Amino acid sequence: MRLLRHGLLTGPILGALWSLVVATTVAVAMSLFTGDAFRPTLWGGLLAGVALGLGCLRFGGRQRLVVPLAVALGLLALSAVAGIGALEIGEGSAPLAAWTGRVATLGFTGLGLWLILEELRPGTITRHEFEEAVIRFLTGFGYIFFTAIVLIPFYVMVMTSLKNQAELMANPLDFTIDLSQGAELFRSYSELMTEYSFGRYLWTSFYVSVLTVLITLAFAIPGAYAVARLRFRGQALFSRSILLIYMVPMIVLALPIYIAFSMTGLRNTIFGIVLIYPVTTIPVALYMLQGYFRGLPAEIEEAGLMDGLSRLKVIWQITLPLSLPALASVSLYVFMIAWNEFLLAFMLLDDPSKYTLTRGIASLNSSEVPRQHLMAGSVIATVPIMVLFLGLERFMTKGLTAGSVKG
Amino acid sequence: MTDATPPTGTGPLAKREARLAWGLLFPTLAAVSLVVILPLLAVFWISFKPVTLADLRPPTPIVREDIRGDLEAPGDAATLRYRLRNSSQDQPIRGVTLSDAWPDGLEAGELDPACAIADGRLGCDFGDWEGGQRVTLQIPVTATETYLAGPPATDSPPAMTGSATNVLTSFDFTAENFVRVFDGDEFWSVLGVTLFYTIFGTLGALIMGLFAAMLLNKSFKGQGILRGLYLFPYVAPVIAVAFAWILLFDPFSGSANALLLQMGVTSQAINFFGERPLALIMVTLFEIWRYFPLSFLFILARMQSIDHDMYEAADMDGASPFQKFWYLSLPQLLGILSVLFLLRFIWTFNKFDDIFLLTGGNAGTRVLTVNVYEQAFALSNIGAGAAVAVVIFCCLLLFSVFFFRVMSREEGL
CATH class of the missing domain: 1.10.3720.10 (MetI-like)
Structure with a gap:
């Protein structure tokens, strides 16, 4: 390790690694955006990385942007003329795409290294400086890595829904969209809405989720208040068993529920679904709410009691208004669970006129339905929950941390 | 003046509080036990039973009624036919009966010995049926003026009763599911x-x-x-x-x-x-x-x-x-x-x-x-599925014991 702590070694090594990371990222991004053949090269990447890594070192301790800029321009010329560079560009790529790729690779490599190798001089460096540089490298890598793995599946989902089967089979990487098609672009969506009655599924999912939220709250608020505030025998046992119930896997319960519903004729009814969803969410909601109620100062409620309010009035007039943010979080979280629920809907609903959205998507998963329909269905299910989530992110995050150890 | 002592035991206030607590918790308790505890017990029960998907529909007697021949003028003869069968191929049904409204003015010929017409109703008692049993009732009928004025005989749906042993509620148990699962x-x-x-x-x-x-x-x-x-x-x-x-x-x-x-x-x-x-x-x-x-x-x-x-x-x-x-x-x-x-x-x-x-x-x-x-x-094979579910549940109990140990140390819960 000590040997590594020399600017002339740390710089090129981090440079080489960073260059490979950037080249791979740019290659993947360009491939997915244009459909042309881009690929990172090992030796070209190493060469560019080492050169830029050396160029970005702070010679004489001063910041001179000239050196790395000159190195970068040299490398750009090399890749354009001789074709030696971190990025190998396939024949037949559009010149604009090719140049964007080259410039982006060198630009991001250079910019990243300039930041990573901040204050790194050629010569022995301290452990502190060395580790800081490594951490800056890892941070940069982390941002790229996480953003890529999160975005790529969603990008593929949206873009696939806008294309047709033949185009997809021809070049699975070509996600370019022919904007001149206009409204034709959304053909999958309109077909889903008209032929596959996804409009109805959306509505069913929506009102089932809202009903689930309302019923859950109606049960969980009094229960949570009792567990959090009132003293009674068995209180401790109770708060534990909530958590325990919350751990019983749905598939274990789904079996007897399926049997019971088959025998009573509740299978294939929305009523049955509305009956069963809240029960899966009540323990979660109870657990989240009781945590919040415990955090409220008891003195305010006691003041209310002293002034002659009954307990129920205290809950209604004092506790609930104070816990509106928590109620919002819980509602959102429960809504999300109900909206995304798949297992019960899949097992209990067979009649296409009663499908929820997730069940509807599951029914699209057959070889007769083109896959852009499947993806369009997925987008239809994802967008509302995302919009809700981004719009109310503050509540959502709080809700998630408060009780959502459940998956 | 007596010495002031702190109250012992639960006072009326504490009792009232506890009562309120249970009152508030009752709906949740009821719902959760209905949908969590009960199914859990059911899973244990089913895991010891030889149940398959087909057993979920208990065997029932099924009837189809039709009339062979036209009844257009008084004195026309035809055959009223009831085709009956046991919906299950292997489960018996006990005490099978058939009952159907008998239209006014329809004269029946020779009746099956199991059947009788009384008070405007046809009633039959078939006793016990084997699995897969089929019965066809043929009743020769003659129409009269009164019949022709009313609705045809096939308008009233025939009703059938009969009880079958449901595997789910019977008391025969088997360990075969677990043997299958672990085998x-x-x-x-x-x-x-x-x-x-x-x-x-x-x-x-x-x-x-x-x-x-x-x-x-x-x-x-x-x-x-x-x-x-x-x-x-x-x-x-x-x-x-x-x-x-x-x-x-x-x-x-x-x-x-x-x-x-x-x-x-x-x-x-x-x-x-x-x-x-x-x-x-x-x-x-x-x-x-x-x-x-x-x-x-x-x-x-x-x-x-x-x-x-x-x-x-x-x-x-x-x-x-x-x-x-x-x-x-x-x-x-x-x-x-x-x-x-x-x-x-x-x-x-x-x-x-x-x-x-x-x-x-x-x-x-x-x-x-x-x-x-x-x-x-x-x-x-629902029974085998339930047996796997029981295995899952047992693993889970094991984990949660461990979990609560750690949890109470970490979170003071």
């Missing part, structure tokens, strides 16, 4: 797959979450956006992201394969979700991808509550960044990490949707939960 190598391979999936899925999500939390544990512009973005995999419906993954990694038209081919990593397309042991690794990666946001959120919340002074003191003492992480942050996070690990472990163990949607339990990815579905619905 053979399949169970152990399923258990092995479950453990692999659970352990690596949990650890992976935890480590990724820790890494993501460290990235975002500083304020900069766009931090909120990135945080929202990193939660996407968890918030999106599982069915949508699972299908997106399947499409992305499709062996024929998947972008991932196309990319790998283009980069020269592989020379031929890889069937990510169809090959052993790659499929298991892929579903584990999916699990990590989908649930790292949760660990990330929890760890970030804990990180932001760590006292900053400590780090300044460490800086003064010349600690390097890695030392600060190893000796200061990690010990502070150990509590939340262990709680998260246990909870996520249990939840990953319980996970059904993800694997079911990605591979359907094929290509060596069958975990216990998918096995429940496979046994109960694909193989139509």
Whole structure:
């Protein structure tokens, strides 16, 4: 390790690694955006990385942007003329795409290294400086890595829904969209809405989720208040068993529920679904709410009691208004669970006129339905929950941390 | 004057409070016991019974009524026919009866000895039926004026009764389900797959979450956006992201394969979700991808509550960044990490949707939960499915005992 702590070694090594990371990222991004053949090269990447890594070192301790800029321009010329560079560009790529790729690779490599190798001089460096540089490298890598793995599946989902089967089979990487098609672009969506009655599924999912939220709250608020505030025998046992119930896997319960519903004729009814969803969410909601109620100062409620309010009035007039943010979080979280629920809907609903959205998507998963329909269905299910989530992110995050150890 | 002593026992106020508490809890208790406790007991019950999917519909007598011949003028003759059968091929039905309204003015010829017409109703008593038994009743009838004025005989639906033993409620038990479940190598391979999936899925999500939390544990512009973005995999419906993954990694038209081919990593397309042991690794990666946001959120919340002074003191003492992480942050996070690990472990163990949607339990990815579905619905053996469910539940009890030990130490719960 000590040997590594020399600017002339740390710089090129981090440079080489960073260059490979950037080249791979740019290659993947360009491939997915244009459909042309881009690929990172090992030796070209190493060469560019080492050169830029050396160029970005702070010679004489001063910041001179000239050196790395000159190195970068040299490398750009090399890749354009001789074709030696971190990025190998396939024949037949559009010149604009090719140049964007080259410039982006060198630009991001250079910019990243300039930041990573901040204050790194050629010569022995301290452990502190060395580790800081490594951490800056890892941070940069982390941002790229996480953003890529999160975005790529969603990008593929949206873009696939806008294309047709033949185009997809021809070049699975070509996600370019022919904007001149206009409204034709959304053909999958309109077909889903008209032929596959996804409009109805959306509505069913929506009102089932809202009903689930309302019923859950109606049960969980009094229960949570009792567990959090009132003293009674068995209180401790109770708060534990909530958590325990919350751990019983749905598939274990789904079996007897399926049997019971088959025998009573509740299978294939929305009523049955509305009956069963809240029960899966009540323990979660109870657990989240009781945590919040415990955090409220008891003195305010006691003041209310002293002034002659009954307990129920205290809950209604004092506790609930104070816990509106928590109620919002819980509602959102429960809504999300109900909206995304798949297992019960899949097992209990067979009649296409009663499908929820997730069940509807599951029914699209057959070889007769083109896959852009499947993806369009997925987008239809994802967008509302995302919009809700981004719009109310503050509540959502709080809700998630408060009780959502459940998956 | 008597000495003032503190009250002992429960006073009226405390009693009232307890009563109110139980009152408030009652709806929840009732609902939960109806849908959690009762089904749990039912699972135990069913796991000892030889139940198949077909047994869910109890055997019933089925009747079809038609009339052969035309009744158009008074004196016309025809045959009223009832075709009856036992819906089950092997289960007997006891005390089968048939009853149907008999129209006014319709004259019946010779009746089956089991039947009689009284008070405008036809009533038959067939006694017990074997499985698969069929009976055809033929009643010669003659029409009169009164009959022709009313609705035809086939207008009133015939009703049948009869009771059959329901396997679900009878008292014959069998241990065959458990024998089936534990028999053979399949169970152990399923258990092995479950453990692999659970352990690596949990650890992976935890480590990724820790890494993501460290990235975002500083304020900069766009931090909120990135945080929202990193939660996407968890918030999106599982069915949508699972299908997106399947499409992305499709062996024929998947972008991932196309990319790998283009980069020269592989020379031929890889069937990510169809090959052993790659499929298991892929579903584990999916699990990590989908649930790292949760660990990330929890760890970030804990990180932001760590006292900053400590780090300044460490800086003064010349600690390097890695030392600060190893000796200061990690010990502070150990509590939340262990709680998260246990909870996520249990939840990953319980996970059904993800694997079911990605591979359907094929290509060596069958975990216990998918096995429940496979046994109960694909193989139509509900009893065996319930037996697997009982095994899952027992494992779970074991975990939760352990969990509450750690939890009470860490959270004081």
